[in-house]
Amino acid sequence: MLKYGSLFLLGSFATWLSCCADPDKQTSTSIRPNILLIAVDDLRPELNAYGKTFIKSPNIDRLAAAGTTFQRAYCNVPVCGGSRVSMMTGIRAGYKRFLFHYAQAAIEVPEIATLPEHFKKNGYRTISVGKIFHTPADSEVRAWSETPYRFDHHKLEDGSWSDKGWQNYISEENKAIAAQNSRGLAWPWEQPNVDDSTYLDGIYADKAIEYLKSFKESKEPFFLGVGFLKPHLPFNAPKKYWDLYNREEIELAINGKFPKNAPEQAQFNWGELRSYHGMPQEGPVREDVATKLMHGYYACVSATDALIGKVLTTLEELEMADNTIVVLFGDHGWNLGEHGLWCKHVNFETALRAPLIISGPGVSQGKANGIVEFVDLYPTLVEMTGLPAPDHKLAGTSIVPMLKDSTATVNEFAISKWMQGVTLIGERYFYTEWHDGNRNRTARMLYDHKTDPKENTNISELKENEGIVQTLSKKLCQNLDEAYWAEASGDYSHRLHRNY
Numbered sequence: 001m002l003k004y005g006s007l008f009l010l011g012s013f014a015t016w017l018s019c020c021a022d023p024d025k026q027t028s029t030s031i032r033p034n035i036l037l038i039a040v041d042d043l044r045p046e047l048n049a050y051g052k053t054f055i056k057s058p059n060i061d062r063l064a065a066a067g068t069t070f071q072r073a074y075c076n077v078p079v080c081g082g083s084r085v086s087m088m089t090g091i092r093a094g095y096k097r098f099l100f101h102y103a104q105a106a107i108e109v110p111e112i113a114t115l116p117e118h119f120k121k122n123g124y125r126t127i128s129v130g131k132i133f134h135t136p137a138d139s140e141v142r143a144w145s146e147t148p149y150r151f152d153h154h155k156l157e158d159g160s161w162s163d164k165g166w167q168n169y170i171s172e173e174n175k176a177i178a179a180q181n182s183r184g185l186a187w188p189w190e191q192p193n194v195d196d197s198t199y200l201d202g203i204y205a206d207k208a209i210e211y212l213k214s215f216k217e218s219k220e221p222f223f224l225g226v227g228f229l230k231p232h233l234p235f236n237a238p239k240k241y242w243d244l245y246n247r248e249e250i251e252l253a254i255n256g257k258f259p260k261n262a263p264e265q266a267q268f269n270w271g272e273l274r275s276y277h278g279m280p281q282e283g284p285v286r287e288d289v290a291t292k293l294m295h296g297y298y299a300c301v302s303a304t305d306a307l308i309g310k311v312l313t314t315l316e317e318l319e320m321a322d323n324t325i326v327v328l329f330g331d332h333g334w335n336l337g338e339h340g341l342w343c344k345h346v347n348f349e350t351a352l353r354a355p356l357i358i359s360g361p362g363v364s365q366g367k368a369n370g371i372v373e374f375v376d377l378y379p380t381l382v383e384m385t386g387l388p389a390p391d392h393k394l395a396g397t398s399i400v401p402m403l404k405d406s407t408a409t410v411n412e413f414a415i416s417k418w419m420q421g422v423t424l425i426g427e428r429y430f431y432t433e434w435h436d437g438n439r440n441r442t443a444r445m446l447y448d449h450k451t452d453p454k455e456n457t458n459i460s461e462l463k464e465n466e467g468i469v470q471t472l473s474k475k476l477c478q479n480l481d482e483a484y485w486a487e488a489s490g491d492y493s494h495r496l497h498r499n500y
Contacts, residue, residue, distance in 0.1 A: 067359025235296025
């Protein structure tokens with residue numbers, strides 16, 4: 001059983017409070033805690049630790065049992081590049097900033113020190129394995145002590161990056177289909193009888209373990225980012241993980257219809273899935289296809305869980321767990337047929353809510369129900385390690401109080417953004433507005449999670465909700481500053497370069 005937050009909790013907690021949490025009390029002999037940041041692509045809270053008892057995720061579950069599991073954690077952008085850049089800079093999306101999967105901190109906000117860069121500047125050895133930023137080129141030199149270890153993107157002779165290879169097909173059938181398809185997309189699933197180290201995620205886990213072993217001999221504190229690709233499409237996983245689930249027992253989403261009275265701006269065509277071989281170009285997928293997609297998603301969750309277990313077990317065997325803060329997060333949610341939708345790219349909770357688990361010295365054990373957003377991670381890790389604050393203003397709030405006491409709250413709301421839809425996430429209400437470049441509201445929607453937790457009926461236009469809508473709209477707009485609106489009318493194209 002992992003030791004995080006258990007046997008050593010009281011002693012480590014006192015040490016952390018007296019030294020690590022107060023930069024002024026740090027001395028040259030103080031041992032700063034290490035950081036193990038585990039990113040999982042497209043992971044929604046579809047885990048045993050989040051009440052999904054049919055999911056086989058024993059390793060994430062034991063990490064959750066040893067630390068704080070945040071039940072209401074929200075990404076700031078429901079797309080991988082934008083979400084990661086927002087989290088890594090500690091600032092939210094702008095009107096045009098951080099909106100795409102290829103968002104890059106080094107291009108869109110080059111003046112800002114990212115989270116690993118800040119740790120590097122303060123004496124940490126910073127290493128990236130797998131998918132941490134969306135593209136390896138992002139902050140490559142500034143953030144990391146070594147070139148990121150990654151094979152799902154490839155550096156070309158001209159210095160740019162190619163994203164070919166991330167599908168990582170193993171089966172001969174999929175390889176043949178991909179060879180005939182200009183986009184290289186074959187079936188959105190496969191289940192070969194191979195071992196854990198065959199796919200890229202298995203290679204990344206093995207490399208992370210190598211780094212942990214090397215850190216054991218080093219006196220430098222480390223910041224190790226380990227990014228797993230699955231359960232991102234395609235749902236490729238060794239057969240043994242597919243075998244964990246009985247497809248006949250898989251239940252489709254009970255709310256497979258688009259929400260009543262929701263505006264057209266909230267709709268999208270989930271082109272990410274449609275780009276795969278055999279998927280319909282319009283309309284819903286057949287029920288048997290939907291069931292197989294869900295089966296593949298679950299298999300990939302379990303496959304990734306097993307790899308995470310290997311990394312965490314190594315950390316403990318090397319006796320470094322007592323001084324390592326472990327952060328595990330999914331970069332955003334994912335639709336599994338809810339509202340008739342697949343993938344992310346929407347302002348519904350299914351795309352905005354994601355897992356966040358933190359364990360390590362000084363972290364209490366429990367489930368926190370307070371609202372947390374991913375921009376909170378930057379100030380939290382800075383406080384936990386006793387580092388000075390970065391030069392730029394952070395949008396988030398340290399959630400250290402929640403790590404000491406899971407019943408504590410620090411945020412009244414979270415803010416998430418997809419394209420021009422901005423969502424204010426409160427204790428009870430989810431409120432979204434869409435704006436044009438002149439600050440005019442073009443659409444809105446409101447869901448009451450007390451009476452409609454699945455977000456099946458938009459109630460923003462009901463007369464009895466006028467007061468609630470006015471209050472939420474005012475609060476939302478108060479958090480969109482002049483810099484946000486300046487992007488709407490200004491030329492931002494020079495900060496949106498896609499270099500792969």
